[in-house]
Amino acid sequence: MNWTPRRRDLLKLGLGTALLSGLRPAWSADEDSAPIRVLDLDWVDRARDRAVPVRLYLPGRDAPVALMVFSHGLFGTRLGYSYLGRHVAEHGIASLHLQHVGSDRGIWNTNVLTRLGNVLQAVRDSEATARALDLRFALDRLLAEPALGERIDAGRIVAAGHSYGANTTLLATGAHVVRSGKALSLRDDRLRGALLLSAPPFYGDADLSPILGPVQVPSLHVTNTEDTIDIPGYRSPVTDRLAVFDAIGSTQKALAVFHGGGHSVFTDRTGPGGAELNARIKEATRTLTLAFLDGLFRDGRPSAAALEPWRMRHANTLARFDLRAG
Structure with a gap:
């Protein structure tokens, strides 16, 4: 994919004079939600000669806020998963959505004769590594931005991702992968937790314990009973998501398995699983994310006090819920 990076003025993007001057927005911290800014930034990692476009959902709060760094699945873009990014930002947590140019929508929007080859390239170890480096670069860049870095609480940062993005999140939070000896x-010590939507296993590795045992940050795992990954040359059933949950090393983790749904239900698409179930799973995922982050940022671990009321509210949608906060 050929990507031409563009510099954009923060004012043009709607960041506004209120943010640049530190002016307090007209809302109270006691409100359930708040106005947000949505910023598209076209960054380039010069050291790797790789574009890293991002979309930032920024709460309108004056004090430094927590941050979720989100990595999309195969064929995604920075525009995706807006239902989740907007929601957490409306509740006071910034959300930085990355676009990985070696495995984004551009590799699918090509000649059908070259598409399979593009997909195989996108799931190579080199691209998996590049994606984790995208996350590190984007976090470095955001925190260094004079008008933006001061808005982020560097002590409250988590990584999140769907499918391939969950794989990226695991690499960035400590997964131990050995290739060619x-x-x-790829671990980034700034990350305090992991949100894993539809996490795939690491390709070619049957025993996940040596790989995921070193992941010690608190983690939230979300999947559903029909969550099957099916791409050319690769198929992964929902049992793989459960194996990731079991193998991850942290003793502070939670798992939610919804009835039905399918693998794409966690994207912005409204069709998978049917409109009614799709909407219910998305709403449950939004509120579960906030409940998990509430406990993590307050107590340093998933909180039964926050997650048990959530489980009771969504009992009809859940096939399984498992909380381990030892």
């Missing part, structure tokens, strides 16, 4: 060093 060399361990990949």
Whole structure:
């Protein structure tokens, strides 16, 4: 994919003079939600000669806010998962959505004769590594931005992702992967937790314990009973998501399995699973994310006090819920 990076003025993007001057917005911290800014930034990692476009959902709060860094699945873009990014931002948590140019929608929007080859390239170890480096670069860049970095609480940052993005999140939070006799060093110690939507196993590795045991940050795992990944040359059933949950090393983790749905229900698409179930799963995922982050940022772990009321509210949608906060 050929990407021409563009510099954009923060004022043009709607960041506004209120943000640049530190002017307090007209809302109270006691409100359930708040106005947000949506910023598209076309960054380039010069060291790797790789574009890293991002979309930032920024709460309109004056004090520094927590941050979720979100990585899309195969064929995604920075525009996706807006239902989740907007929601957490409306509740005071910034959400930075990355676009990984080696595995984004551009590899699908090509000649049908070259599409399979593009897909196979996109799931190579080199691209998996590049995606984790995209996350590190984007976090470095955001925190260094004079008008934006001061808005982020660097002590409250989590990684999140769907499908391939969950794989990226695991690499960035400590997954131990050895390739050609060399361990990949991709962990980012700034990340305090992981939100994993439809996490796939690591390709070619039957035993996940040595790989995921080193992931010690609190984690939230979300999937559904019909969550099957099916792409050319690769198929992964929902049992793989459960195996990731079991193998991850942290003793502070939670798992939610919804009835039905399908793998794409966690994207912005409204069709998978049917309109009614799709909407229910998305609403449950939004509120579950907030409940998980509430406990994580307050107590450093998933909170039964926050998650048990959520479980009771969504009992009819849940096939399984497992909380381990030891």
